[in-house]
Amino acid sequence: MMDRAVMLIVDDVEINRAILSQFFQNEYEILEAPNGKEALDILETRNVDIILLDLIMPVMGGMELLAVLHKHPRFQDIPVVVTTSQGLLNSEIQALENGAADFITKPYNPIVVQCRVRNVMARQENEWRKERQRLQAEKISAMQTLIETDQLTGLYNHHTMLAKTAEMIQENRATQYCIVYLDISCFKVINELFNMETGDMILKTAAAYFKTVVGNRGLAARLSADHFALCMPENALDMELVIQGLDxxxxxxxVYRSIMFYAGVFTVDNVYLTVNKMLDRAHMAMNTVKGNYNRRFAYYDEQLRTALMEEQMLVRDMEGALDNNNFCIFLQPIYDSATNKIKSAEALIRWNHPQRGMISPGVFIPVFEKNGFVTRLDRFAWESACRFLSRQRDNGLDVVPVSVNVSRVNMYDHNFVDYMTSLLAKYDLEPWMLRIEMTETAYVDNPTQMVKILRRLKNAGLTVLMDDFGSGYSSLNMLKNIAMDILKLDMKFVQDIETSPRAATIMKSIVNMAHDLGMDVIAEGVETEPQVSFLRDIGCRLIQGYYYARPIAADEFMDKLMAE
Structure with a gap:
């Protein structure tokens, strides 16, 4: 006989609890609580499948309990149906906004109440059922061309891991499982220092160890390259021992090199979560310790959950923000320190969120680079810069060039240069007016592609800047291979010139070298008069930083230009 689902009825009026219990006593095991506080006590000790919740109660009311459930990682996925009196529309709306799945009104109609609860439970179950059916369909398709195991290591491959893990967790719901995500630090370097055979030997040895660790209690898989995953019962997992044994x-x-594995662990607290999401969370935890010699593994916790929720919020709002013009460009002027006049500007994207205010690009750009939305955001920024350039001209001003940033993703877009030239044509701009800023990272990722793109940009007459020069490891080699127009010195150099004679000497040498190569130099992050004086003395006249101006809105920048 299958265990019945558990329903928790929370209402301070005993007769209401009795009525609802009578409706569902044949389908559910019924638990009762007279207020939100006692409901939480029950939830701490019992697994509950659905909650019927009255909103107005003493000690802790329904709205307060909803807020607690929504924030609690163990309880946030339990469906809640609120009970209200007729005519309390605002309370019903507020409850739904706070995470309630549905509502029922008093006096209770048994047929309506039972249908609504049945529909809520059906939606909850269907979510997992659809996911399992999708994974099964993928497995059937994949099995036509692939076998279940990774050819090199004999472990499950990624697709099989997803299906097998989902199946194991669903069939053993009473067992608490953990997902472990592991990879090797600097595995690419190991392959380059030695050979592919050595790398393969390391992977096969690790795989054999993982098979021993999981035994017949769990699963082990090679996801890709040097990335592995385990699924094990929580009570059988000792990460200290796993890492010690692996070492x-x-x-x-x-092998003449320290081979270090790092790991992230996600404790499965929601069996309806897809396995891919479980792996993502374990991966997030691993990234918090990767490269740390003192900590080799980490658990997914509330802090990481908050970061994930933040990321999901950004992704949820990004399309609407673009459609509703919540994104805009700010412009930071670049001054000639000899004349104290504006020579050019850099366009910087900003997000003015209607509820959260101004969101830093450092928060949303990494997320959008990961999901690809940055390509659309880049295009928005480029066109906004062109629109601003045309406004300068239409106002009868001597046009001040504006530089725009290009993300790494757009470096692989074959239409990138054509799109840039089409913008120039659309706004009737000269190529020198719009400048392109690229980072050293883009060069390191794909030098050949960078050279091709740069050649096409130069042929189109566009000015190209190398941003954050000196922040990476390939700066000088890049100068040898690529003819840039302007170098933008990494602000770290500027910040150190007042306290480090070595930094000042390096800065002077870079400026002289750039001039010898026919390039202008812009110093970023300049904040003090001594920094400006030093830069002017070594021949670096172009200054960007808070000493002259912070990034400002386009209209304010236009006023500044007209005042000059």
Missing amino acids: AVMRSLA
Whole structure:
């Protein structure tokens, strides 16, 4: 006989609890609580499948309990149906906004109440059922061309891991499982220092160890390259021992380099979550310790959950923000320190969120680079810059050039240069008016592609700037291979010139070298008079930083130009 689902009825009026219990006593195991506080006590000790919740109660009311449930990682996915009196529309709306799945009104109609609860439970179950059906369909399709195991290591491959893990968790709901995500630090370097055979030996040795660790209690998989995953019962997992044993096995290979694995662990607290999302959360936890010699593993916790919720909020709002013009460009002027006049400007994207105010690009740009939305955001910024350039001209001003940033993703867009030239044509701009800023990282990722793109930009007459020069490891080699027009010195150099004679010497040498190569130099992050004086003395006249101006709105920048 299958265990019945558990329903928690929370209402301070005993007769109401009795009526609802009578409606559902044949389908559910019924638990009762007279207020939100006692309901929480029950939830701490019992697994509950659905909650019927009255809104107005003493000690802790329904709205307060809803807020607690919504924030609690264990309880936030339990469906809640609120009970209200007729005519309390605002309360019903507020409850739904706070996470309630549905509402029922007093006096209770048994047929309506039962239908609404049944529909809520059906939606909850269907979510997982659809996911499992999708995974099964993918498995059937994949099995036509692929076998279940990774050819090199004999572990499950990624697709099989998803299906098998989902199946295991669903069939053993009473067991608390953990998902472990592991990878090797600097595995690419190991392959380059030695050879592919050595790299393969490391992967196969690790795989054999993981098979031993999980035994017949769980699953092990090679997801890709040096990325592995385990699924094990929580009570069988000791991460300290796992890492210690892995280190010992790697040392036995006698490879002349320390082979270090890092791991992230996600404790499965919601069986309806897809396995891909479980892996993502374990991966997030791993990234918090990767490269740390003192900590080799980390658990997904509330802090990481908050970061994930933040990311999901950004992704949820990004399309509407673009449609509703919540994004805009700010412009930071670049001054000639000899004349104290504006020579050019950099366009910087900003997000003015209707509820959260101004969101820093450092928060949303990494998220949009990951999901690809940055390509559309870049195009928005480019066109906004062109629109501003045309406004300058239409106002009868001597046009001040504006530089725009290009993300790494757009470096792989074959239509990138054509799109830029089409913008120039659309707004009737000269190529020198719009400048392109690229980062050293884009060069390191794909030098050949960078050279091709740069050549096409130069042929189109566009000015190209190398942003954050000196922040990476390939700066000088890049100058040898690529003819840039302007170098923008990394602000770290500027910040150190007042306290470090070595930094000042390096700065002077870079400026002289750039001039010898026919390039202008812009110093970023300039904040003090001594910094300006030093830069002027070594021949770097173009200054960007808070000493002259912070990034400002386009209209304010236009007023500044007209005042000059």
